[in-house]
Amino acid sequence: MQIPRPSEDAKEFFRSIVPLTPGVEVKPMFGNLGAFVNGNMFAGLFGDDIGVRLLDEESVAELAAIPGTGPFGPAERAMGGYTSLPRDWQQAPDRVSEWIGIALEQVGRMPAKQPKPRATRKKA
Template sequence: MFDDDLARRIRPLVSRRDDVVEKKMFGGLAFLVGGHMAVAASGRGGLMVRVPPERHDELLAEPGAAPMEMRGRSTPGWLRVEAGAVEDDDELAHWVGIGVDHAGSLPPKE
């Protein structure tokens, strides 16, 4: 089950957009922008964040960031951010902003 408190902290950060939808996915609560998953309160704690592929390595070097793996494979363009790295509201806003901005830059899904 995902962290309800973390989801409550994410909501105001995404509420400035009118194209955000919440959806339970992968054991967490995902926030989709234009139909694209941007960020999620992970069922394993912390965040899953969609990142621009060209910034993947740069952002991976930030505290608490790790490659996101699915079925034992690293998923390019996605990072996991441990819960301790987003306890601070500014840090959470930083990561949510990256995910929302990137997902918002993609063509909307029908």
């Protein structure tokens, strides 16, 4: 599976639209970027595509009805629960910010993700 790399412009745009609020961080993920709140990813960058995670069915249906949206992530294995925003919205940052905010609010209500314990190595 080929993982596309985002352009520097896409990374800069993504960082500019993710709100800098307590509990939110942007960090690298497989050569791309993910935005997390309390350890749970609510938005991501895959190549130059931006995707958001929505939890309520009404929001999912509303976004899915907009032309240009679609699955987010690799074509052969899209990320469940995430929707790609239309690429031309990168010329309309307010629309992207609106959906990033909706995703942040919904995912922010989830319990904080607990770090997984480190695996211990078995001695041979």
